[in-house]
Amino acid sequence: MGFKYIKRIYELLDIIETKEAANMQKAVDMLFDCIQRKATIYTFGASHAGILSEELYYRAGGLMLFNPIFGRELMLDSSPITLTSQMERCHGYGNALAQNKADFHPGDVLIAHSVSGRNPVAIEIAAEAKEKGTYVIAVTNLSYSKSVPSRHASGKRLFELADIILDNHGDVGDACVEISGIEQKVSPTSTVIGATMLNSIVAELTQKLVDSGMKKPPIFYSANLDGGDELNQKLYQEYKDVIRYKF
DSSP states (O other): OOOHHHHHHHHHHHHHHHHSHHHHHHHHHHHHHHHHTTOOEEEEEOGGGGHHHHHHSSOTTSBTTEEEOOOGGGSTTOSSTHHHHHHHTOTTHHHHHHHHHOOOOTTOEEEEEOSSOOSHHHHHHHHHHHHTTOEEEEEEOHHHHHTSOOSSTTOOOGGGGOSEEEEOOOOTTSEEEOOTTOSSOEEEOHHHHHHHHHHHHHHHHHHHHHHTTOSSOOBOOOTTSTTHHHHHHHHHHHHGGGOOSOO
């Protein structure tokens, strides 16, 4: 009979490969230009949306230049866990994170992930970035976001602040598998699809960097392979001006 979730993931992968290809290529080009200018790339997501920031960060085979904006109260080890929901809805917290955990400048790029795009924390960080001349790439679910009102005083949702929108095309509410006998669906798709889009962008971006003449793009070697730590240190020294985290 097959697994319903796997079938749905295949369907969504086919959709994003066709419908999001142009925007993904725009993201590749924007990030390429950012790196060429020696500007900074930031990432952000709250709670489970932050898994994509973790996916891009300090990962073997990943780009060294992704600088995550982490908020302690938004991490999934918070207790009680409901604190994460309270903080992502808290007006002013996103502004504080942007002002204390980032240093946005014109020409920088922020990749912000929020499935609903309605909560203040992501909206405020994106607004702070835009105000400083930083470009915003939003990873979101457009049908979901357009079906709900913003929780921010501005009335805006994340996609309305974005220069490039990467739509994950998931179900409203994110969960996708219907269960006989209950109303609530299970098994969300945003992490799998979002990670696929962003890792696809990393692969195309790296190839573009190499094709442009960059012999040693800043890609992490596995620390579990002999010599990996030393190679990573060499790359860090070369690119440390745009790496904002401690290494």
